[in-house]
Amino acid sequence: MAKMVHSCIRVLDDARSIDWYKAAFDLDVADQLDFDGFRLTYLSNARTGFELELTRNKDRTAPYDLGDGYGHLAVVVESADAQHADMSAKGMEVGNLVDFAPGGDLVARFFFATDPDGYKIEVIQKGGRFN
Amino acid sequence: MAKMVHSCIRVLDDARSIDWYKAAFDLDVADQLDFDGFRLTYLSNARTGFELELTRNKDRTAPYDLGDGYGHLAVVVESADAQHADMSAKGMEVGNLVDFAPGGDLVARFFFATDPDGYKIEVIQKGGRFN
Numbered sequence: 001m002a003k004m005v006h007s008c009i010r011v012l013d014d015a016r017s018i019d020w021y022k023a024a025f026d027l028d029v030a031d032q033l034d035f036d037g038f039r040l041t042y043l044s045n046a047r048t049g050f051e052l053e054l055t056r057n058k059d060r061t062a063p064y065d066l067g068d069g070y071g072h073l074a075v076v077v078e079s080a081d082a083q084h085a086d087m088s089a090k091g092m093e094v095g096n097l098v099d100f101a102p103g104g105d106l107v108a109r110f111f112f113a114t115d116p117d118g119y120k121i122e123v124i125q126k127g128g129r130f131n
Numbered sequence: 132m133a134k135m136v137h138s139c140i141r142v143l144d145d146a147r148s149i150d151w152y153k154a155a156f157d158l159d160v161a162d163q164l165d166f167d168g169f170r171l172t173y174l175s176n177a178r179t180g181f182e183l184e185l186t187r188n189k190d191r192t193a194p195y196d197l198g199d200g201y202g203h204l205a206v207v208v209e210s211a212d213a214q215h216a217d218m219s220a221k222g223m224e225v226g227n228l229v230d231f232a233p234g235g236d237l238v239a240r241f242f243f244a245t246d247p248d249g250y251k252i253e254v255i256q257k258g259g260r261f262n
Contacts, residue, residue, distance in 0.1 A: 067198025
């Protein structure tokens with residue numbers, strides 16, 4: 001049985017991304033592997049064994065084409081409102097808080113944040129199936 | 132402290148993707164939320180609390196543009212060779228097995244598989260920092 005262990009995104013400036021994910025979600029550098037043409041950084045925290053892998057291709061200068069296939073990484077927080085206020089105060093790009101209740105019942109209270117390369121992160125308040 | 136809970140990809144045919152991820156990695160449908168314009172499916176198994184979210188936008192017929200930013204989801208298996216043989220026997224698209232040892236020491240034995248929408252999944256043999 002396979003175990004999901006990480007999701008990988010390519011980033012232009014890994015130092016910038018490391019700072020952003022630390023400030024936004026308290027993710028730390030679990031490991032960093034530096035090679036000739038690229039560097040891999042693994043971000044995680046004590047809440048999960050799953051990691052976010054950042055790939056920096058050292059010769060890449062043009063912004064990555066994010067396409068329209070990949071959606072987002074999702075994180076759960078205790079309070080979406082407090083997280084939204086904190087990220088806003090830090091000058092980070094955040095969308096509106098949404099109560100998603102298409103059938104009348106609340107499925108999730110969430111917002112989307114945008115990381116330095118433009119990747120979306122769904123920030124979901126703990127509750128229901130999101131724990 | 133934020134907890135990473137899922138990664139979301141958009142897929143053209145969620146039934147096809149569900150079958151593929153079950154056959155490839157023994158992921159099961161943990162939940163499915165059906166709305167007017169789209170359907171969300173959460174895949175997981177007993178090895179992790181992290182989920183893969185599939186979004187099917189019902190009016191989408193053109194293949195998604197995967198761009199060059201998003202990298203891959205990674206899974207760990209007991210034996211990369213056995214997993215490679217199993218997926219090959221099932222007619223799934225898999226790349227070559229690689230011993231990644233850029234500095235001389237083995238970092239990982241792995242291969243890449245391609246799902247029905249073209250997303251890459253890195254299949255890593257358990258060992259070292261990949262557990």
